Amino acid sequence: MENDRVAIAALLFIILIVGINFVMYGIVRGMTRGGESNWMSALRKSLNKPLEGSANKSMDELRKKVEELQGKNEKKQD
8 A cells, every 4th residue: 555655656756857847848948949049148158258357356456466565575685
């Protein structure tokens, strides 16, 4: 009796997963119909965009400041 319940629960779980995948496939298929859509090109552009953000700019400024301070320190020692 319990084996039957486990088998039915497993079958329902598999049907649920297949159904969700089918619905998601339909949604994505509908969005991409007609060639490239806007979200695909936006995703491609964002992935190809170089990693140039404000954090990198501030790190470059910090790096330059450290180099300047090290250069001044070397001049004092000579």
